[in-house]
Amino acid sequence: DGGITQSPKYLFRKEGQNVTLSCEQNLNHDAMYWYRQDPGQGLRLIYYSQIVNDFQKGDIAEGYSVSREKKESFPLTVTSAQKNPTAFYLCASSALRQGTGTGELFFGEGSRLTVL
Amino acid sequence: GIQVEQSPPDLILQEGANSTLRCNFSDSVNNLQWFHQNPWGQLINLFYIPSGTKQNGRLSATTVATERYSLLYISSSQTTDSGVYFCAVGSGTASKLTFGTGTRLQVTL
Numbered sequence: 578d579g580g581i582t583q584s585p586k587y588l589f590r591k592e593g594q595n596v597t598l599s600c601e602q603n604l605n606h607d608a609m610y611w612y613r614q615d616p617g618q619g620l621r622l623i624y625y626s627q628i629v630n631d632f633q634k635g636d637i638a639e640g641y642s643v644s645r646e647k648k649e650s651f652p653l654t655v656t657s658a659q660k661n662p663t664a665f666y667l668c669a670s671s672a673l674r675q676g677t678g679t680g681e682l683f684f685g686e687g688s689r690l691t692v693l
Numbered sequence: 694g695i696q697v698e699q700s701p702p703d704l705i706l707q708e709g710a711n712s713t714l715r716c717n718f719s720d721s722v723n724n725l726q727w728f729h730q731n732p733w734g735q736l737i738n739l740f741y742i743p744s745g746t747k748q749n750g751r752l753s754a755t756t757v758a759t760e761r762y763s764l765l766y767i768s769s770s771q772t773t774d775s776g777v778y779f780c781a782v783g784s785g786t787a788s789k790l791t792f793g794t795g796t797r798l799q800v801t802l
Binding site: 681 | 723724728733734735736738741779783786789791795
C-alpha cells in the first residue's frame with residue numbers, strides 16, 4: 578500500500594534522553610515535513626525538506642534535528658535540549674507544485690511521545 | 694507570518710444536520726487545504742482549494758481568495774464526521790503551510 582509510515586506509535590522517554598522518530602514514505606514525494614501537535618492545539622511546523630540532503634527549520638525547530646539522506650526517509654530526533662517534548666508528532670509528505678510550493682499534504686498516523 | 698483563524702472553535706450537531714465551518718486568513722495565499730483529524734489522531738486531506746469551489750460527496754468547500762476566507766460545508770452529517778477540522782494555508786513558493794487551531798465537531802445520534 579502507498580502511504581506514510583511512522584514508528585513507533587507510542588514512545589516513553591526519560592528526561593535527558595534523545596529519541597528518534599521514524600518516517601518513511603513510498604509515494605515518491607519530494608517534500609517531507611514534521612509537525613508537532615499539543616492537546617487541543619493546531620499543528621506547528623518543526624522542520625521540512627524539499628530535496629535529499631537539504632532541509633529547513635520551521636517555526637519551532639529548537640531542540641530537534643533531522644536528516645534527509647534518502648528521498649523516502651525523514652527521521653526526527655528529539656534531543657534533550659527540547660524543553661517540553663511530550664507531544665503528538667506528525668510526519669507528512671507532498672509532491673511539489675510549480676508556483677505554489679507544496680501540493681496536497683498526506684500524513685502518517687503519528688507518534689505520541691511522553692517524557693517521564 | 695500569515696495568521697489563520699477558524700470558527701466556530703466547537704460545534705455540536707445532531708446526525709443529519711448541516712454545518713458551515715469558516716477559515717479566515719490574514720494575507721494573500723495561493724495554497725489552501727482542509728483536513729479532518731479523526732478521534733485517533735489521523736489527519737486526512739479533504740480538499741486542496743486555493744480558489745473556487747469543490748465538492749466531494751457530502752462535503753464541499755469554497756475559497757474566496759480576494760476576501761481572504763474559505764468555507765467548508767458538511768451536509769447530512771454523520772457520527773463519523775466527528776473530529777477536528779483544520780484549515781492550512783501557504784503563500785508564494787514556500788512549501789510550508791500554516792495551520793489554524795481547528796474546529797472541533799461532535800455529531801450526536
